[in-house]
Amino acid sequence: MRFILGLTSGLVFGLGLVISGMSNPAKVLNFLDVFGTWDPSLALVMGGASFTTFVGYRLIWRRDRPLLMPRFEIPTRADIDAPLLTGAAIFGIGWGIGGFCPGPAWTALPLAAPGTLAFLPAMVAGMLAGLWVALRLKDRSQNAA
Numbered sequence: 001m002r003f004i005l006g007l008t009s010g011l012v013f014g015l016g017l018v019i020s021g022m023s024n025p026a027k028v029l030n031f032l033d034v035f036g037t038w039d040p041s042l043a044l045v046m047g048g049a050s051f052t053t054f055v056g057y058r059l060i061w062r063r064d065r066p067l068l069m070p071r072f073e074i075p076t077r078a079d080i081d082a083p084l085l086t087g088a089a090i091f092g093i094g095w096g097i098g099g100f101c102p103g104p105a106w107t108a109l110p111l112a113a114p115g116t117l118a119f120l121p122a123m124v125a126g127m128l129a130g131l132w133v134a135l136r137l138k139d140r141s142q143n144a145a
Helices: 002-020 025-032 041-060 082-098 102-111 114-144
Strands: none
Touching: 002 102, 025 041, 025 082, 025 114, 082 114, 102 114
16 A cells, blocks of 8 residues: 555656656756746746645644654754755756756656756766765775774
């Protein structure tokens, strides 16, 4: 049951990305181009998502526990450190250059647009490189201790 709900949630999310235009890099880049061909329509998408999330969380927090889990799993870290800022900067630069976030990039894959077919392997390679660097840094810090 949990798998089916997860799959359904993912499909609804992906469908929402396609319908909203978030899987169209030209639309995203036009949204980011405030001083050029600015397209403010994605602000409505983000506003709608923020509103839905706000209402959804207010409803969910009334429950004692999630529907299919024994308890809510809330992140405990609240610090802002160099890895977080570095990752956010790399993500933002990649989004601005490519016009894709990872989720919308995957939803655009069936369209087989050349930009998507170039972006996705580069994104996966970047994720693997980041994992490799993180593991190397972890090994180095453990060996130094």
